[in-house]
Amino acid sequence: xxxxxxxxxxxxxxxxxxxxxxxxxxxxxxxxGAFWQSLIAGRGVILVTDDQVGPLYASxxxxxxxxxxxxxxxxxxxxxxxxDMASLETILDAALKDRHERGSLFVALGGGVVGDMTGFAASxxxxxxxxxxxxxxxxxxVDSSVGGKxxxxxAMGKNLIGAFHQPTQVxxxxxxxxxxxxxEFAAGLAEVIKYGLIRDADFFEWLLAQVGALTARDGDxxxxxxxxxxxxKASVVAEDEREGGVRAHLNFGHTFGHAIERLQGYGExxxxxxxxxxxxxxxxISVLRGTLDASIVEKLIAFNRAVGLPVEAPSSLSASxxxxxxxxxxxxxxxxxxYILLQGLGEAAVTEHVTTDDIVFxxxx
Amino acid sequence: xxxxxxxxxxxxxxxxxxxxxxxxxxxxxxxxGAFWQSLIAGRGVILVTDDQVGPLYASxxxxxxxxxxxxxxxxxxxxxxxxDMASLETILDAALKDRHERGSLFVALGGGVVGDMTGFAASxxxxxxxxxxxxxxxxxxVDSSVGGKxxxxxAMGKNLIGAFHQPTQVxxxxxxxxxxxxxEFAAGLAEVIKYGLIRDADFFEWLLAQVGALTARDGDxxxxxxxxxxxxKASVVAEDEREGGVRAHLNFGHTFGHAIERLQGYGExxxxxxxxxxxxxxxxISVLRGTLDASIVEKLIAFNRAVGLPVEAPSSLSASxxxxxxxxxxxxxxxxxxYILLQGLGEAAVTEHVTTDDIVFxxxx
Numbered sequence: 001x002x003x004x005x006x007x008x009x010x011x012x013x014x015x016x017x018x019x020x021x022x023x024x025x026x027x028x029x030x031x032x033g034a035f036w037q038s039l040i041a042g043r044g045v046i047l048v049t050d051d052q053v054g055p056l057y058a059s060x061x062x063x064x065x066x067x068x069x070x071x072x073x074x075x076x077x078x079x080x081x082x083x084d085m086a087s088l089e090t091i092l093d094a095a096l097k098d099r100h101e102r103g104s105l106f107v108a109l110g111g112g113v114v115g116d117m118t119g120f121a122a123s124x125x126x127x128x129x130x131x132x133x134x135x136x137x138x139x140x141x142v143d144s145s146v147g148g149k150x151x152x153x154x155a156m157g158k159n160l161i162g163a164f165h166q167p168t169q170v171x172x173x174x175x176x177x178x179x180x181x182x183x184e185f186a187a188g189l190a191e192v193i194k195y196g197l198i199r200d201a202d203f204f205e206w207l208l209a210q211v212g213a214l215t216a217r218d219g220d221x222x223x224x225x226x227x228x229x230x231x232x233k234a235s236v237v238a239e240d241e242r243e244g245g246v247r248a249h250l251n252f253g254h255t256f257g258h259a260i261e262r263l264q265g266y267g268e269x270x271x272x273x274x275x276x277x278x279x280x281x282x283x284x285i286s287v288l289r290g291t292l293d294a295s296i297v298e299k300l301i302a303f304n305r306a307v308g309l310p311v312e313a314p315s316s317l318s319a320s321x322x323x324x325x326x327x328x329x330x331x332x333x334x335x336x337x338x339y340i341l342l343q344g345l346g347e348a349a350v351t352e353h354v355t356t357d358d359i360v361f362x363x364x365x
Numbered sequence: 366x367x368x369x370x371x372x373x374x375x376x377x378x379x380x381x382x383x384x385x386x387x388x389x390x391x392x393x394x395x396x397x398g399a400f401w402q403s404l405i406a407g408r409g410v411i412l413v414t415d416d417q418v419g420p421l422y423a424s425x426x427x428x429x430x431x432x433x434x435x436x437x438x439x440x441x442x443x444x445x446x447x448x449d450m451a452s453l454e455t456i457l458d459a460a461l462k463d464r465h466e467r468g469s470l471f472v473a474l475g476g477g478v479v480g481d482m483t484g485f486a487a488s489x490x491x492x493x494x495x496x497x498x499x500x501x502x503x504x505x506x507v508d509s510s511v512g513g514k515x516x517x518x519x520a521m522g523k524n525l526i527g528a529f530h531q532p533t534q535v536x537x538x539x540x541x542x543x544x545x546x547x548x549e550f551a552a553g554l555a556e557v558i559k560y561g562l563i564r565d566a567d568f569f570e571w572l573l574a575q576v577g578a579l580t581a582r583d584g585d586x587x588x589x590x591x592x593x594x595x596x597x598k599a600s601v602v603a604e605d606e607r608e609g610g611v612r613a614h615l616n617f618g619h620t621f622g623h624a625i626e627r628l629q630g631y632g633e634x635x636x637x638x639x640x641x642x643x644x645x646x647x648x649x650i651s652v653l654r655g656t657l658d659a660s661i662v663e664k665l666i667a668f669n670r671a672v673g674l675p676v677e678a679p680s681s682l683s684a685s686x687x688x689x690x691x692x693x694x695x696x697x698x699x700x701x702x703x704y705i706l707l708q709g710l711g712e713a714a715v716t717e718h719v720t721t722d723d724i725v726f727x728x729x730x
Binding site for chain 2: 085089092093096097099120123124125126127128149150151154155156157159160161162163164
């Protein structure tokens with residue numbers, strides 16, 4: 001028997017208010033045929049997964065899809081390095097060769113890479129088809145499954161080509177977390193603690209108190225951590241779907257994190273690991289500027305250590321390396337780098353006034 | 366001195382009502398530096414054109430762009446056969462390598478192929494940048510520059526990959542029509558007369574009366590023909606941006622036309638030529654079904670002959686060839702082919718009830 005623990009409705013702002021969608025959090029959802037039949041409602045399905053997640057869960061999901069009118073399965077090579085135009089074409093070619101119509105549904109079974117590519121493929125398939133996200137990593141569950149950002153990487157940087165395209169449903173089956181490698185699980189927790197830092201002091205403190213239960217992957221603890229993370233991200237996205245204002249706060253730790261990823265070469269550090277280090281740097285700069293109590297940075301570092309996340313940038317990277325890499329980030333507006341700092345625990349703000357000295361100090365702190 | 370003859374505001378329906386945009390029709394607009402400076406307003410520009418149109422007009426436009434902060438020029442190989450993923454990547458690579466930001470503007474200088482690809486590139490560049498259409502063919506001016514459809518072709522068919530992405534402005538400089546080859550000019554007139562057939566009986570009769578002035582490319586006559594065509598398309602799109610209902614009427618002649626293009630091989634007949642033949646077939650079926658007076662078909666055939674457009678499908682194609690090709694058209698919904706027929710001059714309607722016998726009759730009429 002499956003068990004739906006929580007359903008959260010993601011409200012979108014104008015002009016897309018009619019495209020809100022539910023995030024369904026539960027257990028044993030992948031094997032619940034009746035649940036899937038009601039979601040699919042007789043439509044054709046293009047099931048996209050990768051060669052790590054597919055062998056674990058695709059057959060269960062396909063059984064639940066049962067007598068779907070038309071089923072195309074696409075199994076991509078796993079990994080951020082394959083989040084490229086060639087993989088996008090693989091998905092589109094398969095859907096077009098099987099003559100799917102605009103009414104068919106794309107289903108993304110996997111982590112953020114599969115979700116981002118499937119969503120982008122759906123957005124441009126016959127100029128726009130529906131898709132369901134089935135995120136199987138903690139990171140994808142709390143981050144990329146909410147907000148409608150889809151896309152692929154380019155030699156010039158990550159996520160430079162893509163679309164805003166909302167899923168029609170997000171299905172989070174907690175059971176899929178059991179198979180997640182430890183490093184990837186920890187990388188997801190980096191985004192979870194981020195929500196506390198930028199928006200919810202109580203949630204931050206709760207996470208610190210639950211660090212043992214979290215690393216033990218206790219079901220109820222994870223369910224609440226995911227639910228609260230999705231609620232916070234959904235509320236930010238509802239205020240600002242396209243990143244003109246408050247949505248930028250979600251990039252806390254990401255400006256530094258992206259720079260670390262680029263300098264290391266993608267795949268060396270996981271995205272969440274780079275963000276974890278980036279959040280420590282951004283928090284230290286916040287302390288330096290007098291808006292954040294130093295005890296918060298200490299708590300963040302303790303959390304990162306407890307769950308197995310980095311607490312600083314790789315020592316091989318200098319402040320000028322980081323600045324150079326950040327200046328080519330796509331979030332650069334009119335040549336100025338916008339940093340997200342903390343105005344206190346649970347409160348983020350955007351500033352362009354961070355100096356090289358600030359960064360040097362934070363890196364040496 | 367440039368001369369703006371008409372500005373038409375394209376209103377979009379909910380949920381995109383805030384994304385309406387003007388179509389500016391005039392003479393000598395490409396060489397009007399002040400006009401372009403006000404449009405660009407200091408932003409970076411990615412100018413996309415092809416190797417037929419570029420040599421004629423790109424240097425004039427670049428001079429008008431003058432001291433634009435950042436200018437990237439992309440010159441594609443001309444032709445429908447190059448409306449593909451490789452060309453899309455050429456545009457995106459150039460924009461990314463020159464480190465354009467989300468605030469840069471794409472400018473599409475050329476026919477429908479350049480416009481569709483540039484619009485699609487803009488839609489997925491950093492998940493969405495603005496673009497200006499500068500259509501230089503009659504077809505692009507009256508058809509592809511209104512409605513927000515962008516995209517590329519795929520081995521399985523035309524326009525199968527793309528996005529709905531509205532331009533911020535459409536700039537129609539009538540002077541560009543002087544250099545248009547005769548066949549392409551006639552192909553544009555096919556779409557012009559279509560608007561009369563499906564929506565405006567008076568416009569249809571006016572076009573018949575003006576056939577001499579049209580083929581002589583008289584400026585004022587063309588200005589009104591383009592303006593009225595854009596008005597009609599814009600009013601249809603405003604009612605139904607994403608093709609759920611009345612927008613399908615714009616496909617009058619296109620179901621047969623696309624089939625002819627596919628069977629002939631793209632590039633053999635121009636799109637407008639195939640549509641011209643398709644409109645005759647659809648009109649003849651309408652006569653057969655008793656909803657259209659036979660005199661209208663005779664007038665349409667006379668118009669096509671006068672301007673140099675086909676009046677029937679290539680004799681090498683059988684009715685079963687056409688049916689086969691149509692059944693794989695992306696507009697097929699749930700396996701049923703939807704035909705647009707005329708309920709009278711100036712009034713179109715959708716039906717799924719066209720038999721093979723109807724088509725055989727129309728082809729032999």
